Amino acid sequence: MPVVELVGVTKAYESKVAVHQLSLSINAGQMFGLLGPNGAGKTTSIRMMMGIIMPDSGQVKLFEKPFERRSLDRVGYLPEERGLYKKMKVLDQLIFFGELHGVSAGDASKRARDWARRLEIADALDKKTEELSKGMQQKIQFIGSILHDPGLIVMDEPFSGLDPVNAVLLERTLLEMKDQGRAILFSTHRMDQVEKLCDSICLVNNGEAVLSGRMREIKSRYERNHVIVEFEGSASFLNSEEIAEAKNFSGHAEIRLKPHGDAQKLLHQASAVATIYRFELVEPSLEEIFIRSVGGKPDAVVAA
Amino acid sequence: MLSLPRNVFLVARREYLEQIRGRAFRMSTIGLPVLFAVIFAIAYGSSMGIGTNKRIVVASSNAALANDVREELVRGKGSSSHVDVVSSLTPEKRAALIREIQARSLDGLLWIETPPGKPPAATYISKSAGEFMTSARLNDALNNGLVEEKLTGGGMTAAQANAVTKGIPIVAYQIKSNGSVVKSNAEASFWKGYVMAILLSLTTMIYGMNVARSIIQEKTSRIFEVMLATVKPADMLAGKLIGVGAVGLTQIAIWLAAAVVLMASPFAAAMQSGQLSLHFSWFEGVLFPVYFVLGYLLYSSLFAGLAATCETEQELQMYMPLAAAPTWLSFALIVLIMNDSNSVISVAASLFPPTAPIVMFLRMASEIPPAWQFGVSIGLLILSIWAVLWFSSRLYRIGILMYGKRATLPELMRWLRYS
Known part of the structure; x- marks a missing residue:
């Protein structure tokens, strides 16, 4: 059951087309990654889901209904440009956000305390925002966006600005929420994170979806033709006719097979001349896939 | 109940409570x-003391x-001048007195020459x-x-002559629209209108700016x-205007x-009986x-639209003189309005929405304008608020999500067209 759906959505500004004929859909219990370089149209797409920008054509559906503002009470949104009221007490602020989403002040206060405990910032609640560190403000912001227990969580670059410890904490929290059946969409330009967390992705470039679908499905479209071998003994198997290209870093070899090269045959050849500690047939990384799909350089994609 | x-409501309540x-x-x-009272006291006190408390030689x-001139000078109300009389008019004496003025031991010299057969001539040196x-x-x-001198020369006694030159105060009465006749006090009503107009323009500006600043801060x-x-942008704007306005009303x-409370206190009784009797009606x-x-x-709705197009408070400052111009205009008209509160310009200024609030209070200081004028001015104000809101909410809706630079005029025009 799709929780959010974009159907052929297009949005043009005066000087350029920000999003062109974009379609995607996210189901409950799914973690969805929206990937692409800055200016690719990620934020515009997200803003259209949130009704902040209206699409020129195409349709946005939330919870299987055409977009209506009422549905937003079931959506948690963490925008890329985010902030808090500096002079306001953190707890008051969270209650305010909760109330705006239709949660009663009492419930909002209770949930805020629960979440603050889970995210290890319970003592921040009685302070003013301006007294908090940046990382703490990020967590408060996150709590503010999920206090009303939304069925869909939309986050624009949620990991930017978080230190590794807190990034892991956020990843864990998101995975838990996914397991509870919520749909989660986040945008990022970090491929490794998406690779680790997401079930489905949509890769956008210049406002168009370059690649989209379930992660496994996408990866299975590409041949597993990379092999990593860790070994001791003769390296003569690296001259095998199955291999197109090989790099040997004294006992650690990275190999690209020829098209239709046989990995099993190579394993036999290798084990005949050397002791094998590791022989792994790896799938191409998302980064490589993206580069192949757009035919560009990785820098053009990853650069923030 | 509205x-x-x-x-x-939530946005308004947050704004109100935080402020x-x-x-x-x-x-x-x-x-x-307090600041007002001090400025007022200084202005009033210093205007009373001007031209007195001097050391002068006649x-x-x-x-x-x-001697007659001396008496006139000393007799003046609140005068603490010290006046000496010199009757030998020699060039040496004059030079000596001028030296004293230079040395500041003397404030001024009134030198009266009475050549026989010619009108007297006087010079004042300071x-x-x-x-x-x-x-x-x-x-x-x-x-x-001089008049007293002539009269006594003609045979009157000094007391008689004095009585002639003594001015007669005019007591002014004002007929109210309900037909009652009350003693009017031009000075007091001037001050009252002035104070209320300043308070009104100050609070309006302060809270209008307040809205603008709060939008910039949120941005x-x-x-x-x-x-x-x-929250829809329009709801946010409405909540903010209501919240900040409620703060202003609370203050008022x-x-x-x-x-x-002050009016009921003994202090007020003293003030009422004094020359500056300020009486505020319900x-x-x-x-x-x-x-x-x-x-x-x-x-505030004008400022709100402008503020949404700015990136920093400094940028907003640029617009402020423009927005404050009607207030300046209102006060520039003050003499005109006080002199004739029913002249065409006075009435027009009290109906013209940007100047209406302040000018209406200035006019009310001298006379309560007819009811239809209040009606028209309030009606026009509501209409123009509606128009400005229409314009501002469009700028606001787009402006609040524009980061990085202040919008140029052509961009603003495009925003208006788009939304």
Whole structure:
């Protein structure tokens, strides 16, 4: 059951087309990654889901209904440009956000305390925002966006600005929420994170979806033709006719097979001349896939 | 009971509570009236003292005339001048007195020559050029002295002559629209209108600016997009205008309550009996908040639209003179309005929405305008608030999500067309 759906959505500004004929859909219990370089149209797409920008054509559906503002009470949104009221007490602020989403002040206060405990910032609640560190403000912001227990969580670059410890904490929290059946969409330009967390992705470039679908499905479209071998003994198997290209870093070899090269045959050849500690047939990384799909350089994609 | 959409109410309540709890509110609620009282006291006190408290020498070969002039100068109300008389008019004496003026042991020298067969000639020598209040007093004193001198010369007694030159005060009465005749006090009503107009323009500007500043702060803290996930831009703007306006009304209510308490105190009784009897009617008590709300809404909705197009408070400052121009215009008209509160210009200015709130209060100082004029001015204000809001909410809707640079005029025009 799709929780959010974009159907052929297009949005043009005066000087350029920000999003062109974009379609995607996210189901409950799914973690969805929206990937692409800055200016690719990620934020515009997200803003259209949130009704902040209206699409020129195409349709946005939330919870299987055409977009209506009422549905937003079931959506948690963490925008890329985010902030808090500096002079306001953190707890008051969270209650305010909760109330705006239709949660009663009492419930909002209770949930805020629960979440603050889970995210290890319970003592921040009685302070003013301006007294908090940046990382703490990020967590408060996150709590503010999920206090009303939304069925869909939309986050624009949620990991930017978080230190590794807190990034892991956020990843864990998101995975838990996914397991509870919520749909989660986040945008990022970090491929490794998406690779680790997401079930489905949509890769956008210049406002168009370059690649989209379930992660496994996408990866299975590409041949597993990379092999990593860790070994001791003769390296003569690296001259095998199955291999197109090989790099040997004294006992650690990275190999690209020829098209239709046989990995099993190579394993036999290798084990005949050397002791094998590791022989792994790896799938191409998302980064490589993206580069192949757009035919560009990785820098053009990853650069923030 | 007017029911607000829930989100408008929540935004307004947050704005209201945060501001009421803030130190700025407490400071301005207490500080503004105190500051006012001090400025007022200084202005009033110093205008009373001008031209008095001087050391002056009156020199004339006609000793009787010199003494008459001296008496006139000393007799003046509140005068603490010290006046000496010199009756030998020699060039040496004159030079000596001028040296004293240079040394500042003397403030001025009134040198009266009475050549036989010719009209008398007088010169006043002092260190400063701008003592026009002093010279007005001297003129009166000299002319009265000359008249008294002529009269006594013609056979009147000094007392009789004195009685002739003594001015007669005119007691002014004012007919109110309900037919009652009351003693009018031009000076007091001037001050009252002036004070109320200044208070009105100050509060309107302060709270109009307040809205603008709070929008800029929300923009720089990047909170808008978080808010927009639930609240419509129009609701946010409405909530903000209502919340900040309520803060302003609260402040005015506190001032009014304090004024009522003060009026009932012995201090007020003293003030009422004095020359500056300020009496505020319930009519003014009602109209003041009404014109505050209208003036505030007009200015703040204008500022709100402009603020949304700016990136920093510095950029906003650029627009301020433009927005404050109607206030300046209102005060530039003050003499005209006070002199004839029913002239075409006075009436027009009190109907013209940007100047209406202030000018109406200036006019009310001298005479309560007819009811239809209040009706028209309030109606026009509401219409123009609606028009400005239409314009501003469009700028606001797009402006709050524009970061990085201030929008140029062509961009603003495009925003208006788009939304």
